[in-house]
Amino acid sequence: MAEDVFKALADPTRRRILDELVERDGQSLFEICTRLVTKHGLGLSRQAISQHLAVLESAGLVVTRREGRYKFHDLNTEPLERIMTRWLRPDRPEDTP
Amino acid sequence: MAEDVFKALADPTRRRILDELVERDGQSLFEICTRLVTKHGLGLSRQAISQHLAVLESAGLVVTRREGRYKFHDLNTEPLERIMTRWLRPDRPEDTP
DNA sequence: ACGATAGGCAAGTGATGACTTGCCTATCAA
DNA sequence: TTGATAGGCAAGTCATCACTTGCCTATCGT
Known part of the structure; x- marks a missing residue:
């Protein structure tokens, strides 16, 4: 949902x-x-970062894959691309395809 | 500042x-x-909306002009365009909050 | 001048959010 | 198995935020 993406950002x-x-x-x-x-x-605890990653993941901005005891985090920019054009009006010549 | 834009959104x-x-x-x-x-x-008071507009204005997303007792609000998408590409172009990470 | 309209300021409240602490499970290496 | 590594869960604290209420100023029309 768009709400989650904005709050994550x-x-x-x-x-x-x-x-x-x-x-x-x-x-x-x-x-x-x-x-x-x-x-x-940044002096943050491991749990703080973990919670931030959870927020980013539930927003779809980060996808994870587990391998053994490791959990790797990958960026996913697709939610960003969907959201950012919301208020960009189509009267800008250089941006309109 | 980018921080204000993200918080406003x-x-x-x-x-x-x-x-x-x-x-x-x-x-x-x-x-x-x-x-x-x-x-x-949306059942919100006038002051609630006023405060929201103040946040948007201090983020630069809304610019205002006074005419007599009226205050008109205009959209400004320039801050959006600046922050949009932050994570979409892997070569150039931008500076921050 | 008057009342009505358009908006601002400030203190208070309730909820959400960021971060910590403590303890727990699972995986790997020796 | 033991110990170290990688991560998760849950409760609690503290600050920030959204919204309200009440009162105030400024501008317009009559």
């Missing part, structure tokens, strides 16, 4: 996670944790 | 307001109130 930490997945797809929870801490200095 | 009522302004630009506060009530059955 409302949090800066979740947007950081999406940035991280754009840069490197298929990361595990712990990978994302360490990269958020080392690269952006 | 997080609320369903504010998204309704943007829908309303796409359909008919330059409405006053009372016009928006009555249209939200009659067309979508």
Whole structure:
């Protein structure tokens, strides 16, 4: 649902996670944790990140695959593409196909 | 700031307001109130809508112009176009909140 | 001048959301 | 098996947010 996508995007930490997945797809929870801490200095617990990933997943922005004890997270931009054109009026010459 | 834009879009009522302004630009506060009530059955006070409009305005999604005792609200899609491509182009992650 | 219209300001309330802590299960390596 | 790794579940705290209520200012028409 569109509601879930907008709410998922409302949090800066979740947007950081999406940035991280754009840069490197298929990361595990712990990978994302360490990269958020080392690269952006975010002091968040593992559970916090886990909950953020759950929100992103239920919004369809992240899809997961399990392999053994690892759970890999992949970005899915399809919900974004559906949503962003909602208020873009068709009177813009460069954007209208 | 991108943060304000995402937070502004997080609320369903504010998204309704943007829908309303796409359909008919330059409405006053009372016009928006009555249209939200009659067309979508939203039972909200005038102040609630006013606060939502303030959020949208500080996010840059709505620009206002005063004429006498009227204040007209116009849609501005420029902030949307800036944040849209953040995760759609893997080469260039953008800066943030 | 008056009353009616259009809008703003500020404090208070109730709900949602972000984050933590503690404990639990499952998988792998030695 | 033991211990370490990867992750999940649930309750609790604290802040933010949406919305209301009440009162205030400014502008217009008569």
